[in-house]
Amino acid sequence: MGISSPGIGSGLDVNGIITKLMAVESQPLTALQNQTSSYQAKLSAYGSLSSALSTFQGTLTGLADLSKFQSYTATPSDTTVLTASAASNATVGNYALNITALAQAQSLTAAGQTSTSAAIGSGTSTTLTFAFGTTSGATFTQDATQADGTVTIDSSNNSLLGIRDAINAANIGVTATIVNDGSATPYRLQLTSATGANKSMTITAAGGGDATVSGLLSYNPASVQTMTQSAAAQDAALTVNGLAVLSPSNTVTTAIPGVTLNLAKIGSTSLTIGNDTASIQKSVQSFVDAYNSINSTIGKLTSYDPTTKQAGLLLGDFATQSIQTKLANILTTPLTGLGNTSITTLSQLGVSFQKDGSLSLDTGKLSTAIANNLSDIAGMFASIGRSTDSLVQYTSSTTATQPGNYAINVTQLAAQGNQAGNINLNAGITIGAANNALNLTLDGTSSSVTLTSGTYTAAQLAALVQSAINGNTAFSGAGSKVSVAIDSTSGFMTITSNRYGSASNVAVTNSSAGAALIGATTSTAGQDVAGTINGVAAGGSGQYLTGAIGSTTEGLKLLISGGAVGSRGTINFSSGYANNLNNYITAALNGGTISAQTAGITQSLADLAKQTTDMNARLATIQAGYQAQFTALDVLMGQLQTTSTYLTQQLAAISANTPK
Structure with missing residues (x-):
């Protein structure tokens, strides 16, 4: 194995020459590295933009909650007698309360x-x-x-x-x-x-x-x-504006709709239910602050400082500009589907754009809107549906649901499954070992219950059967319950599932109690609600109608809790600014603008990494070639120098021995 020391034999600076040649050869690699650094910086910038949008979206999720804009305060004059809270379905008013007994x-x-x-x-x-x-x-x-x-x-x-x-x-x-x-x-x-x-x-x-x-x-x-x-067990007793009220608990939720009373002692107090305007002001201000935060982030990423000549990483970036433009367009487009309301734009709430693209809030204008149009403010931010029929209730929607006013037509009401007996039980019955076993299938779950022995009136018997079935763990575990009644005229017992729809059913099977209490009868299956929304057949499940896939009402879910078949008025649906922004940001982050840009940059970085790997391999080959060539030249020049020295020495010797 030979040992090579380039330049030693000839004095030629082989390594220096190769280094300079490789510097020239490596210039394309430097360009690739610079391009990689640029893409990485841009990817980081998109990461900052995505993070800011996600933070903004988190704020929007809270603002899309109807309860944020339907808040009430409950203020008792004497908090030692009771404390209270009010939900979004409360009503403004004043109440005189007198507690005469606490639940026990x-x-x-x-x-x-x-x-x-x-x-x-x-x-x-x-x-x-x-x-x-x-x-x-x-x-x-x-x-x-x-x-x-x-x-x-x-x-x-x-x-x-x-x-x-x-x-x-x-x-x-x-x-x-x-x-x-x-x-x-x-x-x-x-x-x-x-x-x-x-x-x-x-x-x-x-x-x-x-x-x-x-x-x-x-x-x-x-x-x-x-x-x-x-x-002894006893109810709480109180009066509300003079009306007597009983409650099994000292936490009273039914006396005043939407208000929870926590009774503490016997005594009297007044209670004031008012609009929580401070909470609404805070929610709108939070919305403005959240938008201004994302606007500031975009401003920094797209800025240019003429003094330092430093540009933001996304200056001139079309995708970022389109996001900023889209957000502004959403906020300046009047809402539709709100029905009879005079408020359709944010500017009517005191929210307006400034020259720098940020939002400002005129609290005075907002206060006026709250005082005059409180019920309309929630629909400006959250998805909301308003029905002209009190038994048609908006439940939920999806991103596919389009704002608008839609006609509702019900062709079939939901029904509960049941089984009615044909045995007259009005005279009562004695339950014992011979007739205490009841086998039944409830909403698809089958089990058996054992009735407590004893002699029962018709009313007591209905209570016994209902409590026994509802106490069965197989049924309660499946979320199923029944109501049991005995007709005062015929004496026939009817067991009815508390569930609605085609999944609702009651079937008493062969058993001693079934024979004694129900007899040989056929059960009646439940049925789903059916109808149309905006003239298009809707999906029916239990009492819920849902807009058809592909229609403008796709995902619009309505509860039809009763009434009659036929036209049931209209539903006015609006998605609200918070929901519109939330839907757009979701699309931008998942398969939309930002997702496409980051995917493109990631692919470019992968391509550059491969080119860099290939380039490094090529440079290594080139350097090896240079090394071999110049090493050979160095050896050859060394040999020539040796020959030259030898010849010089021989010539000198000849010259010295030649007579003069």
Whole structure:
């Protein structure tokens, strides 16, 4: 293996020559590197623009919420009596409130025990059934809307601690605790229901079981009461402008529409519901600030400083200019589809463009608009639909939904699935082991329930069946419920699904309770609403009509909650400025203007990277060639220099030996 030291033999600066030659050869590579740096800087600039647009879009999402512009304040004169809050469906007004009773839970206390961990009874499995309703004297009336709850006590949990934990784990609306009263048998189990007069409890043990357990934990106002009631269930009682109101909870949500009252004590106070104008002012100002932020970012990216001669990375960039122009066009185009309103532009709210492209807010003009046209302001920013029919309600829309005024025609109303019996139950019935099993399919889910034994009137029977079905975990887990009624004339029981549409069905199958309560009848399936929006057949699901794909109303979802078939008036739909901007930015960031530009730059960078790799490989080959050529030249010149030296020496020697 030879050792090469270019230039040593001849004195020729081979490396220096090659370096200078390669500098010339590398000029195209330098151009590629400069072009790559330029593209990377532009890609970074688009990243800054995308980030700013995303931040702006985040602000728009909040502004597109109708509740931002439908805010109310609820101010009581005495906050020690109650506090209050108002939702977007509240109404401005003044109310006089007088609270005469607070809602209270029922508390039942069992007989004292000497130990919390000692076994109670023999451990024989005992099922306790908890029912809920109202108590008047010795009469208990079960509430059909509340499901029964069951707890099983056996040898694994038949201590006071075990019973407490089993009841709490059952999650049936009863809280169990153990209190110590300091007596010789100090440990007492205490059961507490939720608040409200209809939360009064009965506790019964199924046939058989452990007599000690059932003897300790039985409570029925009409018969066995081995537990002691220490507090009766009661409703909160109050008057609103003199009108009597009862509530099962101290959080009252139904007395004043859209207003929640949190009762604290008995007493009187006034309550004022007013428009939350400060919140609306803040929302509009937030919109202006958010737009000005994106406008500032675009300004910096497209600026030019004549003093420093420094240009923004996106100066003259068509895509950036088109985005800025589109945003401004959206904000200066009057909205359509708002119906009968005098406000259709932002300038009418005091929002206007300045010479530098930013927005300014005239708070005085906005205050006037709030005072005179409060109900119209929400539609300026958020998607909103206004129907001329109170039973046709706008629910939602998509980016494909076009603003406009659309006629609604209903050809079929939604219906609930049900099964009606043919057995007269008006005389009541006794439920026992021979007729307590009810098998049914509800909204596509099949299961069985066991009815609590006892003798029931027609009303009590309807309540029993309804609570038993609704308490079944298979049905409740699937989000299904029923209502059960017995016709006062025929005595026939009807079980009706609470769901609407073709997915709604009730079918009682072969079972002892089915035969005793329903008989041999055919169930009736539910049906979906059907109709047209703007003359085009709409999709129907349950009570919801949805605009057809490809139509101007695509994605427009309406709730048809009742009424009749035929023409149902019109729906005025507007998407609002915040939604229009949000939709445009989504398109620009995902497959639109910015997405296309960044994809193009990314591809260009990939192409440049390949060219750079190819160029480096070519330069390496060229440099190797130069190295070989000049090394050979260096060797040849070295050899020539050696020969020259030898010849010079020989000539000198000849000259010296030649006689003169």
